[in-house]
Amino acid sequence: MAKKTLIGLEIHVELSTDKKMFCNCKNQYGADVNTQVCPICLGLPGALPVIDKQAVEYAIRAGIAFDSKITDEIRMDRKNYFYPDLTKGYQISQSDHPLCAGGYLEIEPQSGPKKITLDRIHIEEDTGKQLHTEDGTSLLDFNRCGVPLVEIVTNPDVSSAEEAKLFLEKLRNTLKYIGISDVRMEEGSLRCDVNINVVDDEAGTKTNITEVKNLNSFRSAVKAIEYEEKRHRVLMEKGENTDKETRRWDEVVGETILMRKKYTADDYRFANEADITPIKIDREWLENIRENLPELPHAKKMRFIEEYDLSDYEAGVLTQSQELAHFFEETLVNVKDAKLLGNWMMGDVLRRLKDEDKDFEEMPISSTNLAELINLVKDGKINNNTGKKVLREMFETGNSPRAIVEEKGLIQISDEGELEKIVVEMLDNNPQSVEDFKNGKDRAVGFLVGQIMKATKGKANPQLVNKLLTEKIKER
Amino acid sequence: MDITSLKGWEMREKLIKKEISSTEILSAHLSKIDKIEKDINAFITMDKENALKTAKRVDEKLQKGEKLGIIAGLPVGLKDNILTKNLRTTCGSRMLENFNPPYDATVVRKIVEEDGIILGKTNMDEFAMGGSTETSYFGNTRNPKDLTRVPGGSSGGSAAAVAANALPLALGTDTGGSVRQPASFCGIVGMKPTYGLVSRYGVVPMSNSLDQIGVFGRDVRDAHMMLQTVTGYDPLDATSSKRADRDISIEGIDSLKGLRIALPEQYKDLRITGDEKIQERFKETVKVFEDAGAIVEYVSLPSLQYALETYYVIMASEVTTNLSRFDGIRFGYRTENYETLDELYTNSRTEAFGEETKRRIMMGNYALSAGHQDQSYKKALRVRTLIKQDYENAFKDHDIILSLTAPMLPFKLDSIINSPVDMYKADLYTVPVNLAGLCGISIPMGDVDNLPVGLQITGPRFGDSTILKAGLGYERAVR
Numbered sequence: 001m002a003k004k005t006l007i008g009l010e011i012h013v014e015l016s017t018d019k020k021m022f023c024n025c026k027n028q029y030g031a032d033v034n035t036q037v038c039p040i041c042l043g044l045p046g047a048l049p050v051i052d053k054q055a056v057e058y059a060i061r062a063g064i065a066f067d068s069k070i071t072d073e074i075r076m077d078r079k080n081y082f083y084p085d086l087t088k089g090y091q092i093s094q095s096d097h098p099l100c101a102g103g104y105l106e107i108e109p110q111s112g113p114k115k116i117t118l119d120r121i122h123i124e125e126d127t128g129k130q131l132h133t134e135d136g137t138s139l140l141d142f143n144r145c146g147v148p149l150v151e152i153v154t155n156p157d158v159s160s161a162e163e164a165k166l167f168l169e170k171l172r173n174t175l176k177y178i179g180i181s182d183v184r185m186e187e188g189s190l191r192c193d194v195n196i197n198v199v200d201d202e203a204g205t206k207t208n209i210t211e212v213k214n215l216n217s218f219r220s221a222v223k224a225i226e227y228e229e230k231r232h233r234v235l236m237e238k239g240e241n242t243d244k245e246t247r248r249w250d251e252v253v254g255e256t257i258l259m260r261k262k263y264t265a266d267d268y269r270f271a272n273e274a275d276i277t278p279i280k281i282d283r284e285w286l287e288n289i290r291e292n293l294p295e296l297p298h299a300k301k302m303r304f305i306e307e308y309d310l311s312d313y314e315a316g317v318l319t320q321s322q323e324l325a326h327f328f329e330e331t332l333v334n335v336k337d338a339k340l341l342g343n344w345m346m347g348d349v350l351r352r353l354k355d356e357d358k359d360f361e362e363m364p365i366s367s368t369n370l371a372e373l374i375n376l377v378k379d380g381k382i383n384n385n386t387g388k389k390v391l392r393e394m395f396e397t398g399n400s401p402r403a404i405v406e407e408k409g410l411i412q413i414s415d416e417g418e419l420e421k422i423v424v425e426m427l428d429n430n431p432q433s434v435e436d437f438k439n440g441k442d443r444a445v446g447f448l449v450g451q452i453m454k455a456t457k458g459k460a461n462p463q464l465v466n467k468l469l470t471e472k473i474k475e476r
Numbered sequence: 477m478d479i480t481s482l483k484g485w486e487m488r489e490k491l492i493k494k495e496i497s498s499t500e501i502l503s504a505h506l507s508k509i510d511k512i513e514k515d516i517n518a519f520i521t522m523d524k525e526n527a528l529k530t531a532k533r534v535d536e537k538l539q540k541g542e543k544l545g546i547i548a549g550l551p552v553g554l555k556d557n558i559l560t561k562n563l564r565t566t567c568g569s570r571m572l573e574n575f576n577p578p579y580d581a582t583v584v585r586k587i588v589e590e591d592g593i594i595l596g597k598t599n600m601d602e603f604a605m606g607g608s609t610e611t612s613y614f615g616n617t618r619n620p621k622d623l624t625r626v627p628g629g630s631s632g633g634s635a636a637a638v639a640a641n642a643l644p645l646a647l648g649t650d651t652g653g654s655v656r657q658p659a660s661f662c663g664i665v666g667m668k669p670t671y672g673l674v675s676r677y678g679v680v681p682m683s684n685s686l687d688q689i690g691v692f693g694r695d696v697r698d699a700h701m702m703l704q705t706v707t708g709y710d711p712l713d714a715t716s717s718k719r720a721d722r723d724i725s726i727e728g729i730d731s732l733k734g735l736r737i738a739l740p741e742q743y744k745d746l747r748i749t750g751d752e753k754i755q756e757r758f759k760e761t762v763k764v765f766e767d768a769g770a771i772v773e774y775v776s777l778p779s780l781q782y783a784l785e786t787y788y789v790i791m792a793s794e795v796t797t798n799l800s801r802f803d804g805i806r807f808g809y810r811t812e813n814y815e816t817l818d819e820l821y822t823n824s825r826t827e828a829f830g831e832e833t834k835r836r837i838m839m840g841n842y843a844l845s846a847g848h849q850d851q852s853y854k855k856a857l858r859v860r861t862l863i864k865q866d867y868e869n870a871f872k873d874h875d876i877i878l879s880l881t882a883p884m885l886p887f888k889l890d891s892i893i894n895s896p897v898d899m900y901k902a903d904l905y906t907v908p909v910n911l912a913g914l915c916g917i918s919i920p921m922g923d924v925d926n927l928p929v930g931l932q933i934t935g936p937r938f939g940d941s942t943i944l945k946a947g948l949g950y951e952r953a954v955r
Contacts, residue, residue, distance in 0.1 A: 039578065039579050043806075044577070044578070044579075045559070045565075045567075045572070045577075045801065045802075045807075046559045046581060046676075046677065046678040046680045046681070047579075047677070048713050048714065048715075050711065050714045080800060080844070082803060082821055084805055088800065088801045089797070089799075090797050140805075265846070267846045269797075269844035269845055269846075270849075271793050271794065271796075271844055271853065272685070274685035274715070275684050275714060276715075277715050
């Protein structure tokens with residue numbers, strides 16, 4: 001295919017540090033407006049920034065996780081522009097010397113594994129928020145001013161909406177793994193801008209890059225990319241071109257809408273932030289961060305394959321989030337059969353959560369209870385089908401499996417004498433089926449098992465029923 | 477006895493001996509100010525009420541026999557870019573005409589801790605930009621030595637007040653000579669300490685990689701006393717140094733014998749003419765050092781010839797970003813004449829900033845803009861590194877560097893205010909010290925045509941005690 005879509009992503013991630021980046025104000029979402037401010041984050045004349053070590057550490061964790069090169073010396077710059085939510089008339093950011101350079105993240109689209117390389121990860125401060133009232137006035141909330149951010153910039157390696165989605169999911173997952181952000185798009189702690197254009201290698205033409213903003217969810221990012229990709233391709237077919245412009249995704253109309261044309265490149269007139277003298281990064285500290293970094297998704301997946309003999313797919317699913325992986329390992333301590341547990345988790349637990357559109361954090365069942373349920377099945381106390389019914393009950397009530405089983409009298413009938421009586425009765429009542437079986441119709445057994453299960457309300461031990469049936473029929 | 481004619485340290489001695497009270501010291505200065513302020517215009521805002529309260533408190537402490545601070549009972553003036561909680565701080569600008577800061581600068585806290593008496597906020601060039609105190613929104617200050625002349629700038633109000641005995645001590649800020657040059661023009665001592673020695677927290681920045689709080693006194697001992705009060709590491713200022721906690725001692729020096737002095741060769745060839753008499757005065761002063769046993773030799777600091785241009789590019793670039801926060805939105809002046817956001821920004825800044833301020837904002841934006849940044853701002857940063865290196869080399873074999881403080885005598889009011897480049901040239905000898913983050917002190921070295929001339933002693937980074945001692949030695953040698 002001659003036409004290629006080139007997509008670069010810029011992701012802003014709010015770091016979940018205790019304090020803001022340059023002052024002692026709390027870094028906390030959702031406080032009353034303008035209550036978490038001080039002369040420093042308000043940019044009052046004479047107030048000076050002092051960089052927070054935790055913010056740097058968190059950003060370095062991201063750099064290590066994405067295999068970036070961490071700089072030797074932190075240097076901050078001023079990015080100059082006027083905007084009401086920007087208290088100093090400049091944002092303290094990084095220009096020529098990002099904290100982390102390069103790096104990559106591997107995704108697994110249908111076409112096979114692919115590395116999305118990063119241009120850089122740099123640290124900067126967040127701005128305030130504007131609130132627009134109905135009478136047209138704008139109010140300013142400066143609580144968010146000075147909250148630490150990392151900006152992650154990819155190279156234009158992403159070539160479809162699917163890849164963008166996989167990348168964003170993996171990125172969010174990894175950031176959560178390393179514990180540096182809440183990564184909640186709806187609260188703005190993860191924000192994504194898209195740069196997109198289409199290149200026709202054969203014809204030697206390309207469209208101008210469009211920047212798309214206001215993407216409030218992964219879903220809208222995907223939809224906006226699909227929309228833009230089509231828009232670019234249609235224009236290209238017609239022999240026309242797109243304009244260099246910034247567009248905004250409108251969720252309601254399902255279209256991107258022009259915000260402004262880019263006639264000239266933005267000139268942010270970067271200057272050194274001389275209030276923060278360059279800080280050498282102590283190599284020992286860096287090594288310490290590296291050593292204390294939690295196991296990353298890929299490493300965890302490889303370990304699951306190795307240690308628990310799971311398939312690539314199973315391991316991938318079970319390490320999708322840190323909570324899920326942790327839950328799996330916690331449950332496994334009591335279940336002791338990774339394959340069996342994996343089947344339960346993937347088949348029943350995750351499907352149910354997906355049906356209810358819930359994240360794994362919202363899982364209502366404790367690992368102890370799930371382990372107990374699986375053990376009840378494994379030990380033959382209840383059969384597999386009953387187990388699934390009990391699981392559904394657990395989802396709804398949160399009760400322990402033992403309590404449910406006892407309350408509903410679901411303990412499997414494994415008493416051979418008791419079952420034998422039922423089997424004999426069943427054979428007596430169904431001579432035709434016995435006859436059919438003897439004539440080689442194996443299906444007759446299925447019918448008989450069904451009848452027995454019905455009679456026992458599903459509690460009969462299926463293996464035992466099969467065994468007794470075969471024995472008793474032969475005796476006739 | 478006229479208390480105000482005493483040196484600060486003499487007042488303090490008399491206070492400790494209970495010969496005079498803190499309240500008496502204050503009233504003497506208040507009467508002095510009443511008499512001369514209409515001629516000098518050294519102050520923008522006075523704080524008599526609080527000053528009187530503090531003076532009484534100091535007297536009580538003295539009566540109770542409590543330990544008194546370094547500058548106990550001494551009236552202090554603060555340049556009006558040093559924030560004082562609930563006391564208007566204007567930066568000499570219409571932009572902050574009614575700005576009452578919600579917090580104190582670190583140095584203000586230190587002055588209070590050392591029992592100093594903050595008497596008022598002194599006049600200055602707008603946002604510390606200028607060399608004559610003529611760009612102030614609150615009228616110009618006159619030189620007490622000759623009322624037809626400027627006191628220098630930008631800390632002209634502080635320098636004039638100390639020279640006129642309206643205050644024994646004052647603080648200024650020095651970005652390219654704004655303490656040393658007015659000290660030279662007014663015939664007093666003015667010192668810019670090493671960058672990082674005094675906290676800048678709560679000082680409205682002009683050019684933050686160059687700004688440093690400086691001190692004024694009528695002799696070296698007073699300047700030292702003021703410096704000791706305000707120096708020290710401040711965790712609120714990331715550019716302040718832990719070395720600032722070391723004691724800056726001036727004890728143990730009696731002579732200039734053996735002092736190794738460098739004279740920059742580059743200053744032999746003056747770029748500004750008409751100052752032969754000043755040059756003569758300087759030669760005589762160097763001879764005083766030699767006669768007292770100092771070893772004097774010429775050294776070459778080649779990069780010094782680019783210092784002025786380098787300074788103006790870096791300074792203006794930083795000024796541009798530092799002044800961006802004055803946008804009419806959160807504090808300071810806001811125009812009434814706007815409908816759109818852009819008009820709010822533009823008109824507020826147009827109406828409230830003065831000409832020199834606007835000029836430097838323009839210069840800085842030019843130097844930082846895409847297409848010019850490599851040729852101007854970034855190149856200037858590289859030259860700055862060379863200047864630092866040249867000084868480091870010079871200080872390997874020398875203790876101090878001697879030069880003039882300013883290449884000219886205090887000039888007439890209104891004489892060069894409309895020739896910005898001539899005004900900028902007044903900074904020739906002082907800006908390299910800021911570019912390299914060194915310390916420098918200006919000490920009176922007599923008169924030329926009945927006007928004061930200053931000698932600049934430059935020391936290496938954290939050589940503050942060395943230059944103070946050299947200054948003290950010189951004072952003794954000529955006494």
